[in-house]
Amino acid sequence: MNASTASRPSTLRALFVSSRPISWVNTAYPFGAAYLLGAGDGFSIVAFVVGVVYFLVPYNLAMYGINDVFDYESDLRNPRKGGVEGALLDRSVHRTTLWAVVVTNVPFLVALVVLGALSGNGPWSWLVLAVSVFAVIAYSAPGLRFKEKPFLDSLTSSTHFVSPAVYGLGLAGPHWTPQLVAVCVAFFLWGVASHAFGAVQDVLADRAGGIGSVATVIGARATVRLAFVAYLVAGVVLLFSSFPGPIAAVIVVPYALNVLPWWNVTDAGAEAANAGWKRFLWINYLAGFLVTMALIAYAFTR
Numbered sequence: 001m002n003a004s005t006a007s008r009p010s011t012l013r014a015l016f017v018s019s020r021p022i023s024w025v026n027t028a029y030p031f032g033a034a035y036l037l038g039a040g041d042g043f044s045i046v047a048f049v050v051g052v053v054y055f056l057v058p059y060n061l062a063m064y065g066i067n068d069v070f071d072y073e074s075d076l077r078n079p080r081k082g083g084v085e086g087a088l089l090d091r092s093v094h095r096t097t098l099w100a101v102v103v104t105n106v107p108f109l110v111a112l113v114v115l116g117a118l119s120g121n122g123p124w125s126w127l128v129l130a131v132s133v134f135a136v137i138a139y140s141a142p143g144l145r146f147k148e149k150p151f152l153d154s155l156t157s158s159t160h161f162v163s164p165a166v167y168g169l170g171l172a173g174p175h176w177t178p179q180l181v182a183v184c185v186a187f188f189l190w191g192v193a194s195h196a197f198g199a200v201q202d203v204l205a206d207r208a209g210g211i212g213s214v215a216t217v218i219g220a221r222a223t224v225r226l227a228f229v230a231y232l233v234a235g236v237v238l239l240f241s242s243f244p245g246p247i248a249a250v251i252v253v254p255y256a257l258n259v260l261p262w263w264n265v266t267d268a269g270a271e272a273a274n275a276g277w278k279r280f281l282w283i284n285y286l287a288g289f290l291v292t293m294a295l296i297a298y299a300f301t302r
Contacts, residue, residue: 158191
C-alpha cells in the first residue's frame, strides 16, 4: 500500500466531517418539503431527487468546507472545533477540500439549471439558486468574508438555510401568497436568531482571532436577547400564515427557552453558551418532526 492510498481514507473522513453530517438535513429537508408541496401536478421525481441530494451533501460540503479552509487560523484558537460543531482541517487537505467542493457542486448545479429550464420556471429558480450559492461562497471566501461583517453575518447564514426552501418553491413554480411569504419570513428570522446565538459562544475566540461578528460588536448579552426576540417574532409571523402555520408557531418555543438561561450572560462567560448550542442541534430534530407532522396535516387538508 503506497502513501497516497493510505492517506485516502483520512482525506475522505476529513471531507465527511467538514460537511457536518449532523446538519445535512437542515438544508435538504427545506428544499424537499417546499418542492414536494409546491409542485403539484408538475412534480418531477428527477428534480426532487437531484435537489435533495445536492442540498444534502455537496451544498453542505461547500458551505462548511470553504469555511473550514479559510477559518483555519481562528479555528486553531477555538476549543470547540474538531468535532460535530466544526472540523479542524489540516492544512494538507485544504486544497483537496476546495477541489472537492468544485467537483461535487458543479455537476449538480448544471443539472438543476437544466431542470429549471425544463420545468418552465428557469429564470426565477436560477436567480434563487445563484443567490444561494453566492451566499455560501461569500460567507467565508477571502475578499468577501460576510461572516466578519456584523449583522450581515447572521443575514447571510440565514440565507444558507432559507434559500433551499425558496429555491424549491421557485423550481415548483407556485403562486406566491402573503401566507407563503409569512412562512419564509418566519423561517428567515429563525435563521438569524440561530446564527446570532451560535456566535455568542465564540465571542472570545473571534476577538482573539480578529474576527468581527454580531456578538463581538453588541456583546454576548445583547446578542442572546436579540436571538430570543427574533425567535418570538418568527412565531408571531407564522400566525399570519395559512394552516398549519399558526399551529407550527409553537415550534419556536423550545428555541426561545433554550437561549433564555443566558439572558444575562457576560462576554467573559459566553463560552458557557456552548451547552445551549449543543441542545440547539438536537432541538432541530424535534422541530423537524413537528414540522413534518404539520406538513402531513396540510397535505391531507388541501
